[in-house]
Amino acid sequence: MASSTSSPAPLQAAMLLGSPSFPNAIAWSQDNLLAVATAHLVTILRPDMPHGLRGIIKISPIDPLLFGFVERKDLISGCLLPISLYRDDKPVCQSISWSPLGIASNSGCLLAVCTSEGHVKVYRPPFCDFCSEWIEVVNISEQLFEYLQCTEFQGAGIPLDLSKRNASDQMDSVSKRKRKSLKTTPENHMLPLISADQYATRSAMLSSIVVSWSPLLHDTQATVSLLAVGGKSGKISLWRFYAPDCYTIEDGKIPSSVKFVGLLEAHSSWVTTISWLPFSVNSSNQQILLATGSSDGSVKVWLSNYDKLIKSTEADQNVFILLKEVITVNVVPVSVLSVTVHVQCSSKMLLAIGKGSGSFEIWLCDISSKEFDKIGSYDAHDNIVTGLAWAFGGRCLYSCSQDNLVRSWILRERCLDEVPVHMPHNNNSSGASNDVYDSCFGAAVSPGNLVVATVHCFDVEKLHRMYEGRVLRAAIEYHWIGGLQMDLCLNGPVPFYTVEHSSLALAEKDLTNWGSNIVWSLNQYQCLDRPLVLLDIISALLDFKVRMPRYVEHLLIKWISLSFPVSHTYLPDEKILLHVSSSLSGVPSRLLHLLNIICRRVMLTHLDADEITRISSEVQNTRGECFSMDEQVTKWIAVLGRSERELRKRLVGFTFCASRTSKSQPGATPSQTGHWYPVGLAQMEQWIALNNDHVRGELKSIASEVIDEKRCSAVESCSYCSASVPFESPEFGLCQGETSSSGSNDKRSKLLRCSNDKRHKLSRCAVCMQVCPSTPLWFCVCCHRVAFRLAPKPLFEMSSFQLDSDFVTKSSSQAVSSKALCPFCGILLQRRQPDFLISPLPV
Numbered sequence: 001m002a003s004s005t006s007s008p009a010p011l012q013a014a015m016l017l018g019s020p021s022f023p024n025a026i027a028w029s030q031d032n033l034l035a036v037a038t039a040h041l042v043t044i045l046r047p048d049m050p051h052g053l054r055g056i057i058k059i060s061p062i063d064p065l066l067f068g069f070v071e072r073k074d075l076i077s078g079c080l081l082p083i084s085l086y087r088d089d090k091p092v093c094q095s096i097s098w099s100p101l102g103i104a105s106n107s108g109c110l111l112a113v114c115t116s117e118g119h120v121k122v123y124r125p126p127f128c129d130f131c132s133e134w135i136e137v138v139n140i141s142e143q144l145f146e147y148l149q150c151t152e153f154q155g156a157g158i159p160l161d162l163s164k165r166n167a168s169d170q171m172d173s174v175s176k177r178k179r180k181s182l183k184t185t186p187e188n189h190m191l192p193l194i195s196a197d198q199y200a201t202r203s204a205m206l207s208s209i210v211v212s213w214s215p216l217l218h219d220t221q222a223t224v225s226l227l228a229v230g231g232k233s234g235k236i237s238l239w240r241f242y243a244p245d246c247y248t249i250e251d252g253k254i255p256s257s258v259k260f261v262g263l264l265e266a267h268s269s270w271v272t273t274i275s276w277l278p279f280s281v282n283s284s285n286q287q288i289l290l291a292t293g294s295s296d297g298s299v300k301v302w303l304s305n306y307d308k309l310i311k312s313t314e315a316d317q318n319v320f321i322l323l324k325e326v327i328t329v330n331v332v333p334v335s336v337l338s339v340t341v342h343v344q345c346s347s348k349m350l351l352a353i354g355k356g357s358g359s360f361e362i363w364l365c366d367i368s369s370k371e372f373d374k375i376g377s378y379d380a381h382d383n384i385v386t387g388l389a390w391a392f393g394g395r396c397l398y399s400c401s402q403d404n405l406v407r408s409w410i411l412r413e414r415c416l417d418e419v420p421v422h423m424p425h426n427n428n429s430s431g432a433s434n435d436v437y438d439s440c441f442g443a444a445v446s447p448g449n450l451v452v453a454t455v456h457c458f459d460v461e462k463l464h465r466m467y468e469g470r471v472l473r474a475a476i477e478y479h480w481i482g483g484l485q486m487d488l489c490l491n492g493p494v495p496f497y498t499v500e501h502s503s504l505a506l507a508e509k510d511l512t513n514w515g516s517n518i519v520w521s522l523n524q525y526q527c528l529d530r531p532l533v534l535l536d537i538i539s540a541l542l543d544f545k546v547r548m549p550r551y552v553e554h555l556l557i558k559w560i561s562l563s564f565p566v567s568h569t570y571l572p573d574e575k576i577l578l579h580v581s582s583s584l585s586g587v588p589s590r591l592l593h594l595l596n597i598i599c600r601r602v603m604l605t606h607l608d609a610d611e612i613t614r615i616s617s618e619v620q621n622t623r624g625e626c627f628s629m630d631e632q633v634t635k636w637i638a639v640l641g642r643s644e645r646e647l648r649k650r651l652v653g654f655t656f657c658a659s660r661t662s663k664s665q666p667g668a669t670p671s672q673t674g675h676w677y678p679v680g681l682a683q684m685e686q687w688i689a690l691n692n693d694h695v696r697g698e699l700k701s702i703a704s705e706v707i708d709e710k711r712c713s714a715v716e717s718c719s720y721c722s723a724s725v726p727f728e729s730p731e732f733g734l735c736q737g738e739t740s741s742s743g744s745n746d747k748r749s750k751l752l753r754c755s756n757d758k759r760h761k762l763s764r765c766a767v768c769m770q771v772c773p774s775t776p777l778w779f780c781v782c783c784h785r786v787a788f789r790l791a792p793k794p795l796f797e798m799s800s801f802q803l804d805s806d807f808v809t810k811s812s813s814q815a816v817s818s819k820a821l822c823p824f825c826g827i828l829l830q831r832r833q834p835d836f837l838i839s840p841l842p843v
Contacts, residue, residue: 008543011478014050037093074196107820118207212274230271249831267294293334343393354385387443447533593826609784680768682714778829793818
């Protein structure tokens with residue numbers, strides 16, 4: 001690990017009030033929230049606020065599901081003893097899993113929670129409920145119980161004629177209405193009398209152990225994610241969650257559309273761990289892998305294609321086919337699995353298998369040829385492996401165990417080499433020291449791959465019984481891993497800035513490693529399917545900037561020279577920025593979003609959004625000069641201004657092209673669900689007039705054609721005083737207001753008119769530039785813009801400013817609203833929350 005002089009400052013540990021009890025007790029979401037399964041609570045927190053706001057999910061006892069009676073004499077039979085002797089009235093959280101971004105109604109993530117009682121529920125963030133407790137969306141256990149009742153509990157190994165029973169139909173839209181409480185089940189005398197074996201079998205089918213969400217699956221008709229729920233019966237129930245047709249931050253009662261897909265007969269014993277991995281042979285044959293592990297020691301890999309998982313209309317027993325039984329049944333149970341795509345070959349999968357014995361195995365799987373090779377087995381721990389996490393595209397693996405060891409491994413060729421783990425010092429004087437940790441129950445890698453979070457239980461006997469021992473049970477530790485030497489293959493050489501100070505000269509190699517890893521992480525975000533969550537990258541850069549500002553600027557300019565179209569990568573830094581900012585029309589929108597985030601959150605972090613807007617306007621009016629600001633600041637503000645103006649031109653151009661295309665779709669309206677409709681044409685036409693020197697002639701031509709045909713009106717009124725609001729800026733509007741009616745022009749009258757001025761400053765929508773209504777608005781935590789409409793999905797997929805290309809013509813005719821993403825930053829928009837509530841911070 002990098003030395004303290006060449007790595008960011010240690011991140012503070014987060015103290016927890018409950019202790020985890022099961023593997024994989026920590027999970028990192030795609031919108032940058034951490035969830036930790038701690039005893040009777042699930043704690044949700046932000047990694048940048050270890051002592052700040054938190055969300056919670058309470059695990060409460062639930063009445064058992066009633067599916068039959070047995071004779072009293074059968075209670076002592078072997079199959080029923082574990083059930084009849086169970087007396088735990090304080091269930092704990094056993095498994096958690098985050099959905100991918102876009103499944104929640106606010107475009108965020110859902111959290112699936114499985115308890116030790118075997119019940120599974122799905123929760124959403126309280127984005128409009130003004131509370132810290134998360135809101136239940138659907139009770140999966142109830143839905144599974146209803147399905148099994150419809151099939152008379154014959155879903156295990158017996159083909160079902162669902163066309164007669166209509167069981168699948170009953171699973172559609174299960175959240176459209178609140179299900180009746182299980183207390184309203186039929187009276188006891190109506191329940192059937194069943195044998196002990198039947199009772200044990202049904203109980204196992206309803207007792208869940210582990211949950212896991214799949215990545216997003218797309219086709220032309222729907223976007224879904226599958227929730228896999230593994231149980232004691234050895235079967236996995238699959239649930240299809242549809243992405244909402246439209247997103248909202250006003251109404252939290254919109255039901256999630258859920259459909260039961262089927263039961264997968266995976267193992268003959270408990271399913272203990274599940275892991276997903278998307279795999280694409282080509283764009284027309286997209287497939288997904290499902291790796292499953294069991295308490296009987298077996299590990300299997302299953303394969304299915306997107307079409308079957310998205311379009312199947314009936315509960316299907318054969319949605320997956322068995323690709324390979326990697327490990328057969330043995331006496332050592334499997335505790336955790338972790339899969340990732342091999343960094344050098346997209347058709348190969350790396351599979352890490354953690355076991356109850358403390359060892360783990362690494363397998364290399366070629367999906368195309370169905371060849372599975374064992375790389376090695378490693379006796380890494382003395383107790384059960386509780387966490388395995390791949391980082392840097394499979395180059396690095398982190399393992400942790402109940403023996404409290406966290407170990408780091410580098411994959412080179414076909415062998416794992418261990419590297420030392422830097423254990424951060426606890427900077428919180430009120431917390432306990434690291435030597436009182438007793439065990440570790442999971443590891444999670446940050447979205448940018450620069451941080452690994454591990455959750456540890458305290459040895460209560462070593463805590464001060466009056467203070468820490470009363471409240472502390474566990475803690476989350478953060479480990480910087482960006483200084484590891486990964487031998488990353490970049491698109492070109494990266495001759496990083498050499499440190500001039502003698503005290504830091506020895507850290508040059510570590511700084512080069514950090515630079516290579518940060519550039520690699522930034523390059524991974526060029527993939528459009530990867531949500532923009534850069535908090536770990538930005539935190540590292542900001543910490544380096546305090547001590548070595550020239551190093552950070554040089555590093556970012558080198559990333560720009562490698563990623564943006566620059567003819568000579570060895571130009572001086574100032575010329576590279578000038579060259580790039582003058583040729584942004586050929587840059588993909590995703591790269592522009594990354595550049596904007598870097599400018600605002602790293603290079604201009606000392607300026608707030610209003611200051612940046614003011615200085616950017618001054619720089620534009622003075623053609624690149626601002627005498628009130630430092631030259632370096634002015635340089636980056638100019639780059640930011642040109643990048644945002646380029647994105648604005650793309651949005652305006654796409655809107656006008658879509659308006660011209662919409663003549664063939666007369667039924668489309670702005671309120672049509674899931675459809676994007678061009679609005680704000682008049683405001684955009686005025687923006688073109690204000691930026692006449694920076695707008696191409698073809699854009700002006702299309703705009704004039706559409707405006708003349710549509711005859712748009714730009715008259716807007718203030719929502720507070722009904723006065724007119726002229727278009728003077730795309731960011732805000734000032735209404736004309738009501739001033740003093742005095743007609744005198746003397747000095748006193750002028751002062752009176754100024755004091756009575758009632759002009760209101762109104763925000764304009766970042767998407768359509770219309771004045772925003774006084775309703776809850778979408779808010780960008782990066783640029784602080786607001787919106788009441790969502791940008792079209794093709795805007796984020798543009799590879800260049802291609803106004804006349806077939807791309808715009810085709811995509812504008814099929815444009816739909818994207819996830820709630822900022823058109824200028826590309827990050828998730830959200831409702832602006834009060835200070836006492838937790839909200840995601842992607843940057």
